[in-house]
Amino acid sequence: MLSLRTSISRIQPCLFIRASSYQTEATQPKFQDKIRIRIQGGDGGQGCSSFIKEKFRPYGPPDGGNGGDGGSVYVAVKPGSFNNLSHLSQIHKASNGTNGKGGNRHGSCGKSVILYVPPGTVIREISAVRSEQSLEWVQMPGKTKPPKLKKGQISFVSEATRHGKELLYYRASSMISGAAEYSLEECDTTPQILCYGGVGGLGNVHFLSENNRSPKFATKGLTGEQKLIELELKTICEIGLVGLPNAGKSTLLNCLTASKSKVGEYEFTTIYPKIGTIKTTMPDDHSSFQYRLADIPGIIKGASDGKGLGYDFLRHVERAKMLCLVIDINPKAKIPADQAFQLLWDELNKYEKNLINKVALVIANKADTAAEQDLLLLKAIVERTTKGVAVLPVSAKKQEGLEGLVRGMTQLLQQRLLV
Numbered sequence: 001m002l003s004l005r006t007s008i009s010r011i012q013p014c015l016f017i018r019a020s021s022y023q024t025e026a027t028q029p030k031f032q033d034k035i036r037i038r039i040q041g042g043d044g045g046q047g048c049s050s051f052i053k054e055k056f057r058p059y060g061p062p063d064g065g066n067g068g069d070g071g072s073v074y075v076a077v078k079p080g081s082f083n084n085l086s087h088l089s090q091i092h093k094a095s096n097g098t099n100g101k102g103g104n105r106h107g108s109c110g111k112s113v114i115l116y117v118p119p120g121t122v123i124r125e126i127s128a129v130r131s132e133q134s135l136e137w138v139q140m141p142g143k144t145k146p147p148k149l150k151k152g153q154i155s156f157v158s159e160a161t162r163h164g165k166e167l168l169y170y171r172a173s174s175m176i177s178g179a180a181e182y183s184l185e186e187c188d189t190t191p192q193i194l195c196y197g198g199v200g201g202l203g204n205v206h207f208l209s210e211n212n213r214s215p216k217f218a219t220k221g222l223t224g225e226q227k228l229i230e231l232e233l234k235t236i237c238e239i240g241l242v243g244l245p246n247a248g249k250s251t252l253l254n255c256l257t258a259s260k261s262k263v264g265e266y267e268f269t270t271i272y273p274k275i276g277t278i279k280t281t282m283p284d285d286h287s288s289f290q291y292r293l294a295d296i297p298g299i300i301k302g303a304s305d306g307k308g309l310g311y312d313f314l315r316h317v318e319r320a321k322m323l324c325l326v327i328d329i330n331p332k333a334k335i336p337a338d339q340a341f342q343l344l345w346d347e348l349n350k351y352e353k354n355l356i357n358k359v360a361l362v363i364a365n366k367a368d369t370a371a372e373q374d375l376l377l378l379k380a381i382v383e384r385t386t387k388g389v390a391v392l393p394v395s396a397k398k399q400e401g402l403e404g405l406v407r408g409m410t411q412l413l414q415q416r417l418l419v
């Protein structure tokens, strides 16, 4: 019998762990790997219509400065800062350029916005507003009537419009970003443009001509580009661990890497992908070699019809060089090992044919609880279904067979990297 004191001291840590893990779940920010957001470049500031006025020079030449360009929206990778896209809000707008001023002072450019995303983010343009913008004038207050024209003379306004369009649209057309489909890798830390800001308006200096010595007009700035874009995170990893819930994927990831993925006896402990890095030394030349391993939520039967969590997360292993199927060979497992393998194989096949071609290894986990015949049962079905995929028995919990597993995974990965 335990004394009261001992039983309390045994119970307390257990209560504490439960409470703290509950708290972490509740406060855990939502994992988002696919979102749509609106982005908008800032508008260009207005050009200024003004004239130099000095004591003995009441009708000086024009000196209105240009409006500043609107800020643009960029995207860049910030490695190590985010593992998903939940930090991005629905709308991102760069600020407008300020208006030009007299004395040839140009407006300042609007502040640009940079969207920071994790490596592996794919950006697609859904729609964009790129309508041809009409040239709008800013008139000097007071005298708005255009001067009278001589016979055969082109109107100031049409001449200025032609000139204004030429100048503004020349710059604007070079600032229209193409339909975007970016795929951002770890090295893409330099911001790339997604959406340009509008060009700043022209000051009246630009409209001084032989026919019009006192142009009293400037143009408004152009509006910034607007886009609806979709961001989708496809995690970058070399090896993806795929298995049914409770197969021991997180336990394996934690043993093989420094990851601290949550492990639990219940299904779907892993609710979003986790990455860990394996660092190993090559036996031949003792060079170091490292690669990333991803653990995604478990796949269940009917996953391809939208059941469970895992199916959506398969996008995170789409880019992996190879996949390892983790199968629980415990004879008391909810689904026997051979059926578990078949189920996974079918669901992967339904997702994308290419995915089963990536299966390079079957990890028979929980070997500490299984007998030889359980392993043979799995080996038989793997042999029948695949083209020579090896089956490696391990026990993640007891840390048995892990050295051989790392050796095997490294060799297979190296072979695939050479292809």
Ligand SMILES: Nc1nc2c(ncn2[C@@H]2O[C@H](COP(=O)(O)OP(=O)(O)OP(=O)(O)O)[C@@H](O)[C@H]2O)c(=O)[nH]1
Pocket: 243, 244, 245, 246, 247, 248, 249, 250, 251, 252, 262, 263, 264, 265, 266, 267, 268, 269, 270, 271, 296, 297, 298, 365, 366, 367, 368, 369, 394, 395, 396, 397, 398
């Ligand atoms: N006996 C034994 N138990 C193991 C082994 N590996 C994992 N387990 C246990 O199996 C249970 C599930 O392990 P997890 O690592 O959370 O499994 P998972 O595949 O990540 O589960 P999901 O998050 O549901 O996808 C835990 O209770 C582990 O302690 C093993 O090699 N032997």
